[in-house]
Amino acid sequence: MVGVLRGILLLVMAPLAAHPAAAQTPRLTYWLIDLARVPAPVLTKAVAEAQRQFQMIGIEVLVVDPSTAASRPTPGGCAPLTVTILAEDSFRRAGPDNRVLGYTAADGAGGPAGAMISYDRIHVMAGRFPLSAGTLLGHVLAHELSHLLLRRHGHGSLLMKPHWSTADLTLADRGNLIFDKAHGARLARRVRDISLEQHGCPGGQIDPAPVP
Numbered sequence: 001m002v003g004v005l006r007g008i009l010l011l012v013m014a015p016l017a018a019h020p021a022a023a024q025t026p027r028l029t030y031w032l033i034d035l036a037r038v039p040a041p042v043l044t045k046a047v048a049e050a051q052r053q054f055q056m057i058g059i060e061v062l063v064v065d066p067s068t069a070a071s072r073p074t075p076g077g078c079a080p081l082t083v084t085i086l087a088e089d090s091f092r093r094a095g096p097d098n099r100v101l102g103y104t105a106a107d108g109a110g111g112p113a114g115a116m117i118s119y120d121r122i123h124v125m126a127g128r129f130p131l132s133a134g135t136l137l138g139h140v141l142a143h144e145l146s147h148l149l150l151r152r153h154g155h156g157s158l159l160m161k162p163h164w165s166t167a168d169l170t171l172a173d174r175g176n177l178i179f180d181k182a183h184g185a186r187l188a189r190r191v192r193d194i195s196l197e198q199h200g201c202p203g204g205q206i207d208p209a210p211v212p
Contacts, residue, residue, distance in 0.1 A: 026191040027060040030081040030145060036119035038085055042134040049138020050145065052175075053159065057184030059191050081114075081148045083141060088120035099163070101125065102140045104147040115144035129166065131173035139172050146179070149190045156183050 034043060051061045064080065086094075094105075094116055102117040117140055119133075126133040143159055155162045157180050164172070171177040179187065 025060045026058065026188055027062060028054060028081070028145075028149075028191050029062045029064060030083060030148075031064045031066045032141075033066055033082065033084040035090065036085045036087045038119050038137070042132075042137065043085075045132065045134025046137035046141055049135055050141040053138070053142035053178060054145075054187070057179055058188055081145060083115045083117065083144060083148075085117045085119050085137075088118055091116060091118035091121070102144045104144055104151070115148055117141065117144060129169045129173075131169055135172060136169075139177060142179075146183070146187060150183075150186055156180060159183075 032047070038046075047063055051063075054061045066082075094103075100118075101121050102115060104115045117137070119137065122137050122140060123133050126136045129136075139159060146160060147154055154160070158168075158171075159177050159179050160183055161168065164177070168177055
């Protein structure tokens with residue numbers, strides 16, 4: 001979950017060391033559902049920022065537009081990671097307090113059912129700090145994807161802080177609010193280990209469509 005502390009947004013993750021080359025680059029596929037009608041340039045920038053965050057730890061990210069894939073069955077009952085961007089009314093009805101920009105919802109078995117992000121809150125917060133809504137949305141997106149993958153290793157430093165300070169947002173604007181080395185290594189291992197029976201799909205199981 002991402003929130004604001006003392007009126008200041010905080011999301012954190014530490015610097016990522018170069019990931020050792022592997023026989024095959026780990027690939028993460030996720031579905032992005034935009035119910036908030038985010039402006040196309042903002043969404044494009046956000047998707048690119050989230051991809052950059054994962055590329056820095058050696059993970060290739062593919063984004064799927066569910067409207068192009070919903071009618072196509074996923075093999076083995078595969079349940080892709082899903083992130084939904086909501087307008088404020090819908091997000092607030094889900095229960096998060098006013099400081100929260102995004103959160104991960106659990107399913108009945110305790111596993112991740114998906115992540116929800118409030119675009120309206122991000123738009124307002126970005127206007128108070130020296131960074132764009134697209135940049136902030138991209139950081140929140142990467143943060144919540146990490147929670148979907150590593151629910152037992154939730155918050156940490158840098159990008160994975162539960163709250164971001166003004167200093168953290170300055171780092172984000174400069175491209176330096178990232179996953180720390182240890183967290184990045186856990187994410188890379190997790191993506192390699194994902195199977196069709198787990199939440200998330202290995203690369204190649206769903207044909208990606210450009211978003212937006």
